[in-house]
Amino acid sequence: MTDTVTFASYGTFLPSVDSTSFGEATPTTTTDADSRTSSSSTATLTASASDVSPTSVATSTDFTAAHPYPTKSVSYAQVLGNGVSAQVAQIPWNTFANSNFDALCPSHDCIKDCQNYTRLFEEVPYFLNNSFQTYGKSIDGKPPDTTLFGVCSNLANINTGISEALTSQSIESYFPLQRQQEVDQVSSSIASCLASTCDFSREPQNCVAACNMPLLYSNGSTTNLTAVTACLSMICGNTCGLPYANQDVMGVGVLVSYVIQAVLIIACAIALIATALYYTFRSREKDLSLSENSQRGLEGFLAAQCYFTIALEIAAICSSPSDIDPLNGYALLSVAITGFLCPAFTLMLLHSRGCRTKYGAGLTLVSYILATFVFWTLYANLSRHLGSTTGSDEALRELYKIPTCGGSSAIALCPQSIGNDPLDYLAGFYNQGSIPNLRTMPLLWGWTTLILILLASNQARYLFGPQNSPGQTRLQSTWALVVRILAHPIALLVACTLFGLSLGYQAEMLRKYSGSDVIDWDGWSFGQVVAVVVFAQPVADYLHLLLRDHLEQRKASKRQVDPQTKGSYVAVSQAATPNVRPSSGLSTPSMQKHHTHSPSNSSLYAPRAVSPQSPLVSSRTY
Numbered sequence: 001m002t003d004t005v006t007f008a009s010y011g012t013f014l015p016s017v018d019s020t021s022f023g024e025a026t027p028t029t030t031t032d033a034d035s036r037t038s039s040s041s042t043a044t045l046t047a048s049a050s051d052v053s054p055t056s057v058a059t060s061t062d063f064t065a066a067h068p069y070p071t072k073s074v075s076y077a078q079v080l081g082n083g084v085s086a087q088v089a090q091i092p093w094n095t096f097a098n099s100n101f102d103a104l105c106p107s108h109d110c111i112k113d114c115q116n117y118t119r120l121f122e123e124v125p126y127f128l129n130n131s132f133q134t135y136g137k138s139i140d141g142k143p144p145d146t147t148l149f150g151v152c153s154n155l156a157n158i159n160t161g162i163s164e165a166l167t168s169q170s171i172e173s174y175f176p177l178q179r180q181q182e183v184d185q186v187s188s189s190i191a192s193c194l195a196s197t198c199d200f201s202r203e204p205q206n207c208v209a210a211c212n213m214p215l216l217y218s219n220g221s222t223t224n225l226t227a228v229t230a231c232l233s234m235i236c237g238n239t240c241g242l243p244y245a246n247q248d249v250m251g252v253g254v255l256v257s258y259v260i261q262a263v264l265i266i267a268c269a270i271a272l273i274a275t276a277l278y279y280t281f282r283s284r285e286k287d288l289s290l291s292e293n294s295q296r297g298l299e300g301f302l303a304a305q306c307y308f309t310i311a312l313e314i315a316a317i318c319s320s321p322s323d324i325d326p327l328n329g330y331a332l333l334s335v336a337i338t339g340f341l342c343p344a345f346t347l348m349l350l351h352s353r354g355c356r357t358k359y360g361a362g363l364t365l366v367s368y369i370l371a372t373f374v375f376w377t378l379y380a381n382l383s384r385h386l387g388s389t390t391g392s393d394e395a396l397r398e399l400y401k402i403p404t405c406g407g408s409s410a411i412a413l414c415p416q417s418i419g420n421d422p423l424d425y426l427a428g429f430y431n432q433g434s435i436p437n438l439r440t441m442p443l444l445w446g447w448t449t450l451i452l453i454l455l456a457s458n459q460a461r462y463l464f465g466p467q468n469s470p471g472q473t474r475l476q477s478t479w480a481l482v483v484r485i486l487a488h489p490i491a492l493l494v495a496c497t498l499f500g501l502s503l504g505y506q507a508e509m510l511r512k513y514s515g516s517d518v519i520d521w522d523g524w525s526f527g528q529v530v531a532v533v534v535f536a537q538p539v540a541d542y543l544h545l546l547l548r549d550h551l552e553q554r555k556a557s558k559r560q561v562d563p564q565t566k567g568s569y570v571a572v573s574q575a576a577t578p579n580v581r582p583s584s585g586l587s588t589p590s591m592q593k594h595h596t597h598s599p600s601n602s603s604l605y606a607p608r609a610v611s612p613q614s615p616l617v618s619s620r621t622y
Contacts, residue, residue, distance in 0.1 A: 099146040101174050103128050110174045114152035114186045117406030123415050136416030147416050153190055155183045156222040187223040189404050191216035194231045196402045197410040201241045207234045236414035242422050245518040250331035252521050253528025260535050262503050265345050269496045272349055276489035290353045297542030299357050302346045304538045306363035309339040313370035321377040329382050337444055337506050339371025344448045345499045347455055352492050356459050382438055436509045444502050
């Protein structure tokens with residue numbers, strides 16, 4: 001049974017259980033005063049972020065009066081629960097004595113190295129040969145190695161052990177006893193980093209009870225290890241410790257528009273494939289060209305796609321893809337894929353039915369060129385993270401730039417402290433640990449480029465080349481054969497399947513991105529709303545065309561059933577004069593004098609004078 005612990009009024013939580021919301025930790029109701037406390041502390045930190053010293057307190061110190069802290073210390077095992085490494089707790093001396101201090105403290109002064117906050121708040125500090133998967137972890141049941149953060153958070157206890165002669169002479173050289181003031185500065189900075197990370201999170205009111213300076217920096221001199229452990233469990237145990245990523249790059253509206261676009265493309269492809277296969281296997285000779293409405297609707301959809309993606313690619317270029325961070329670079333890669341993949345898919349569907357639109361092809365080419373530039377610029381920038389563990393590290397530093405954390409945040413400690421990384425999907429992407437990864441992404445670009453070359457050649461052939469001329473060269477004949485093969489419904493099915501797999505590849509990228517909970521699902525800003533309604537126009541136009549044709553067909557059908565709406569013909573009774581043919585119906589208001597509805601060369605309905613010896617007995621319309 002997993003142990004639980006109650007911190008003040010926050011409620012019961014299970015630190016070792018992953019969740020997607022602080023709310024799953026059963027928080028108690030937060031008062032207005034609590035919210036004001038957190039807000040004011042965040043505002044204070046933001047206002048003075050540029051000149052915060054390592055010893056300054058970055059969060060509110062008035063929390064003690066509103067929230068009494070537990071007077072009884074809680075054991076480390078109770079706080080962490082099951083299956084979590086014990087790196088923040090007091091380090092056993094036998095483990096500590098066997099630590100590799102040459103790698104942990106390359107300057108041979110651990111107190112000095114602990115003040116290098118950029119190195120301290122890293123997933124794997126440089127000069128250490130551990131991997132992201134093993135650093136701070138228990139391997140094969142062995143105790144985990146001591147981490148740099150484990151050493152720095154225990155400086156006060158280490159000094160106590162040295163003063164009590166519990167360590168060897170070689171270890172004492174790494175911890176000068178006369179540096180007690182600097183030890184206090186390190187303890188204060190660790191507490192300030194954790195408290196600031198909580199303040200910058202999306203729900204600071206839910207972690208401030210465990211992550212505040214008076215509790216983390218107990219007695220104003222030492223690090224409260226139990227409180228540090230509890231704070232890390234609160235921040236790292238779910239994704240609410242993260243801020244939202246750049247919503248302009250991948251906000252909720254942009255993400256929804258991707259889904260709408262993909263659904264519309266797949267629906268069009270299924271309809272065209274089903275129709276082609278039906279008439280092919282039924283051996284029916286039928287012209288498979290698109291109707292006028294379908295062609296206009298698909299061309300309008302292609303134009304909307306291109307204008308949308310061109311705008312996205314221009315915005316991506318303005319975001320400096322050559323030096324963007326790995327997290328936002330991951331999102332921009334999806335933007336680039338959309339720019340060349342989706343318009344090419346739609347253009348291929350048009351060509352499969354003989355619709356060769358120069359306007360749509362031109363827009364597709366512009367979108368492809370811009371997307372290609374963005375894609376390869378991003379690839380060159382992000383490829384340096386291939387096979388390394390720095391991608392997630394750099395992304396975290398971009399999310400939080402807290403001075404007391406060395407420009408990073410306490411979330412970088414999550415993998416080594418509780419074994420959870422809120423951005424672990426980035427490590428899989430850059431280390432080829434998942435199906436969507438950076439090394440396989442050029443396959444999507446290569447497939448799209450091949451299709452566009454075929455489509456451009458086909459369009460150029462019909463615009464400039466001879467059509468079935470008797471003097472065709474061998475190359476032209478071969479190309480005509482290739483076109484006929486590609487026009488077969490089976491070839492269309494294969495091509496659409498590959499495009500569908502490419503869209504699925506991109507969908508998996510977006511799923512992992514949204515699953516990391518860095519998208520603000522309530523962030524419906526002006527730009528996000530505009531992004532969603534982009535595809536409303538072509539859909540509305542197509543529906544309007546269908547409705548207009550339906551109404552015209554109904555009107556035409558009604559005219560055929562009820563011809564009195566347009567006039568009548570007068571018929572002569574055949575009883576008295578069998579040789580008399582139908583008259584021209586001169587009494588009809590819509591008829592011109594001496595003319596009939598029939599053409600002048602018609603013998604059946606040619607005008608003929610009515611004999612005076614044949615009186616009109618009756619008349620009827622037909």
